Amino acid sequence: MISDSQENIRKALISFVVERVLLDVGKLALDDVGDRLYKKYRCYFSDCYEHPEYLREILYEIFGDGYNSITAKIQKRLADLQEEKPIAGFLKVLCS
Numbered sequence: 001m002i003s004d005s006q007e008n009i010r011k012a013l014i015s016f017v018v019e020r021v022l023l024d025v026g027k028l029a030l031d032d033v034g035d036r037l038y039k040k041y042r043c044y045f046s047d048c049y050e051h052p053e054y055l056r057e058i059l060y061e062i063f064g065d066g067y068n069s070i071t072a073k074i075q076k077r078l079a080d081l082q083e084e085k086p087i088a089g090f091l092k093v094l095c096s
Contacts, residue, residue: 011046011049013078014090015046017077018045018048033055040058052094056071
């Protein structure tokens, strides 16, 4: 059974990785994605772990087909954890 603390750690990790990748693209990209997540879904980066489809949709709206490069960078940063089912599930939805 997965403890709440393990879930909170995964949630924080996903949030950190997503924000870091977007910040590497540019502060404007980070701010734009964050703003759109909140305006459209009333969620924050920390909610993307539970709702990767929201993040995928917003990334596609902003970057078009270029969103694949963003999701690939997120996937690369999480490569060591892809064997964990929750992380694998997040990546499957995000990268589909």
